[in-house]
Amino acid sequence: MVNTKLAYTSLEKQWIGDVIKEDEITRYLSAGKDFIDDEKIWKEIEGNKHPEPRKIRDIIQKSLSVETLDPDETAALLNVDDEELWKEIFEAAGEVKRKVYDNRIVTFAPLYCSNLCVNNCLYCAFRRENRIEKRRRLTLDEVRSEARVLAGEIGHKRLIAVYGEHPLSDVHYIADTLRAMYDVTVKTRNGYGQIRRVNINAAPMSIDDLEILRDVGIGTYQVFQETYHHETYSRIHPEGTLKGDYGWRLYAPHRAIEAGVDDVAIGALFGLYDWRFEVMGLLYHARDLERYFNGLGPHTISFPRLEPAAGTPFTHETKYRVSDEDFKKLVAVLRLSIPYAGMIITARERAQIRREVIPLGCTQTDASTRIGIGAYSDRYDEQEADRQQFILGDTRNLDEVIRELSEDGYITSFCTAGYRCGRTGEHIMQLLKCGREGQFCKLNAVLTFREWLDDFASDETRESGERIIRQELEEIREQLPSAYPKLLKSYERIKNGERDLYF
Amino acid sequence: MASGISISKEVLKADFERVAQNILDAYGVDLCLAEIMGRRWSYIAGRKKGGNAFSPPQRIRLTGRFGIVSDGWERIPASEGTLLIESLKKAVEEHG
Numbered sequence: 001m002v003n004t005k006l007a008y009t010s011l012e013k014q015w016i017g018d019v020i021k022e023d024e025i026t027r028y029l030s031a032g033k034d035f036i037d038d039e040k041i042w043k044e045i046e047g048n049k050h051p052e053p054r055k056i057r058d059i060i061q062k063s064l065s066v067e068t069l070d071p072d073e074t075a076a077l078l079n080v081d082d083e084e085l086w087k088e089i090f091e092a093a094g095e096v097k098r099k100v101y102d103n104r105i106v107t108f109a110p111l112y113c114s115n116l117c118v119n120n121c122l123y124c125a126f127r128r129e130n131r132i133e134k135r136r137r138l139t140l141d142e143v144r145s146e147a148r149v150l151a152g153e154i155g156h157k158r159l160i161a162v163y164g165e166h167p168l169s170d171v172h173y174i175a176d177t178l179r180a181m182y183d184v185t186v187k188t189r190n191g192y193g194q195i196r197r198v199n200i201n202a203a204p205m206s207i208d209d210l211e212i213l214r215d216v217g218i219g220t221y222q223v224f225q226e227t228y229h230h231e232t233y234s235r236i237h238p239e240g241t242l243k244g245d246y247g248w249r250l251y252a253p254h255r256a257i258e259a260g261v262d263d264v265a266i267g268a269l270f271g272l273y274d275w276r277f278e279v280m281g282l283l284y285h286a287r288d289l290e291r292y293f294n295g296l297g298p299h300t301i302s303f304p305r306l307e308p309a310a311g312t313p314f315t316h317e318t319k320y321r322v323s324d325e326d327f328k329k330l331v332a333v334l335r336l337s338i339p340y341a342g343m344i345i346t347a348r349e350r351a352q353i354r355r356e357v358i359p360l361g362c363t364q365t366d367a368s369t370r371i372g373i374g375a376y377s378d379r380y381d382e383q384e385a386d387r388q389q390f391i392l393g394d395t396r397n398l399d400e401v402i403r404e405l406s407e408d409g410y411i412t413s414f415c416t417a418g419y420r421c422g423r424t425g426e427h428i429m430q431l432l433k434c435g436r437e438g439q440f441c442k443l444n445a446v447l448t449f450r451e452w453l454d455d456f457a458s459d460e461t462r463e464s465g466e467r468i469i470r471q472e473l474e475e476i477r478e479q480l481p482s483a484y485p486k487l488l489k490s491y492e493r494i495k496n497g498e499r500d501l502y503f
Numbered sequence: 504m505a506s507g508i509s510i511s512k513e514v515l516k517a518d519f520e521r522v523a524q525n526i527l528d529a530y531g532v533d534l535c536l537a538e539i540m541g542r543r544w545s546y547i548a549g550r551k552k553g554g555n556a557f558s559p560p561q562r563i564r565l566t567g568r569f570g571i572v573s574d575g576w577e578r579i580p581a582s583e584g585t586l587l588i589e590s591l592k593k594a595v596e597e598h599g
Contacts, residue, residue, distance in 0.1 A: 502560075
């Protein structure tokens with residue numbers, strides 16, 4: 001039933017009525033229930049208080065063998081109360097990440113295409129009743145302008161395109177914008193820039209609609225559950241709105257895989273409910289996907305913390321705000337619980353926190369981030385709350401972020417190879433679990449970082465980047481001797497201006 | 504049907520697994536079958552873990568919708584490679 005308080009237009013009302021397909025929820029239920037049993041999760045958290053150090057060390061070993069943890073094991077990690085043991089967990093989280101993904105960090109940028117939205121989520125500046133927000137939907141020319149700045153001036157190759165849920169930003173609009181982003185080619189200092197992978201953060205869709213996105217060649221389809229706690233979910237997503245349907249959202253990744261989009265991403269917005277419960281919810285989500293799709297779990301996991309947003313008092317009132325200390329714990333526990341998944345830390349977080357959290361198992365981060373609609377080509381310097389979904393914590397540019405990552409010993413990767421050569425779905429899952437994908441990551445990081453250094457780096461960043469490249473080449477020569485000559489061949493071609501070579 | 508794949512595609516997968524294993528045994532070449540959707544080449548069947556070789560992937564389009572990815576296509580004798588592509592084209596047209 002459509003929420004009558006929200007004064008929808010007749011077009012909106014009709015569209016809203018057609019979105020949710022009940023049978024595309026019920027088909028996944030077990031005895032009429034979804035896989036989040038709130039009571040059971042709390043029992044698991046409560047039942048694993050004061051875990052023995054030996055038990056925790058056994059769990060760490062399981063993670064190091066890249067196996068998804070059982071709920072009781074994750075609950076035990078969440079209950080560790082010994083600071084020394086937390087240090088071991090933090091260290092193990094970094095080790096798991098290096099084992100699966102080596103020491104590369106992939107960078108990307110969000111591209112917000114539309115903030116029109118029929119929903120009214122209490123924590124979100126895009127919510128329908130927020131009159132402060134300036135509404136805008138980019139035209140396709142404007143999308144191309146945004147992509148030209150991102151690919152040609154900043155040097156991004158990977159985007160996450162973001163859309164509010166609205167008939168004017170439906171699947172056909174999303175598909176058109178994707179094509180527009182992929183269309184762009186811009187001359188750079190030594191070669192050319194292109195957007196090579198566009199991931200999507202959009203509302204849950206039907207299988208038919210997801211097939212449309214699949215056919216355009218989307219990267220990852222990302223839907224955050226926001227909170228896994230049923231009662232909280234209902235309270236903050238008003239009844240009669242599309243987002244008010246918990247099950248429709250929960251099974252969005254299932255439908256995507258059924259539609260043939262075999263890279264899906266999950267996430268929770270930390271600060272809406274107890275952080276330990278949300279970690280358990282993410283684990284259950286990953287496990288249900290694995291169960292249903294022959295071991296195929298989420299490609300990435302996101303763990304944004306609730307940030308202040310214009311005209312949105314809820315963001316200041318929540319009692320579940322996650323402290324920096326707990327944030328580090330939840331990141332490390334997620335890394336150990338779902339060891340194969342990519343983990344994304346974004347510019348929502350302050351620079352210092354990002355620097356402290358990346359070593360705990362993160363694989364991707366954004367930089368030069370603008371989240372206003374049209375914000376890259378409009379070139380405004382200050383954040384404008386009334387056209388953003390929330391306020392960013394870190395507005396540094398990509399060059400600065402890369403320099404810091406290099407100084408911390410990470411190689412920045414712009415790799416988008418996997419989804420263009422069959423390393424998707426259950427294939428990439430196997431490669432991640434056996435450590436093979438990490439080797440591809442290492443090779444492709446060198447090639448794509450070379451491109452970026454030659455095309456976009458400042459002198460200072462280039463200097464620190466060259467040090468990392470030399471170090472990586474030396475490691476590859478020692479660890480992957482059969483790959484080394486082929487890598488050097490591609491590397492030289494890139495130095496001579498060729499682009500987009502990969503393993 | 505848990506993964507939404509039709510029976511016909513299951514036949515295609517099984518057939519391809521057999522072919523890929525034969526090629527691997529004979530020439531040490533990894534093959535995987537992919538469905539092409541814009542820039543995306545989504546995995547359908549073939550070797551999951553890959554061998555020890557590292558080569559830039561070779562992508563060969565069978566039809567507008569299907570392709571194979573190989574890590575050493577040049578190691579397959581040319582005449583056999585041509586036959587293989589022809590038979591795979593037929594298979595994806597029939598079952599894909």
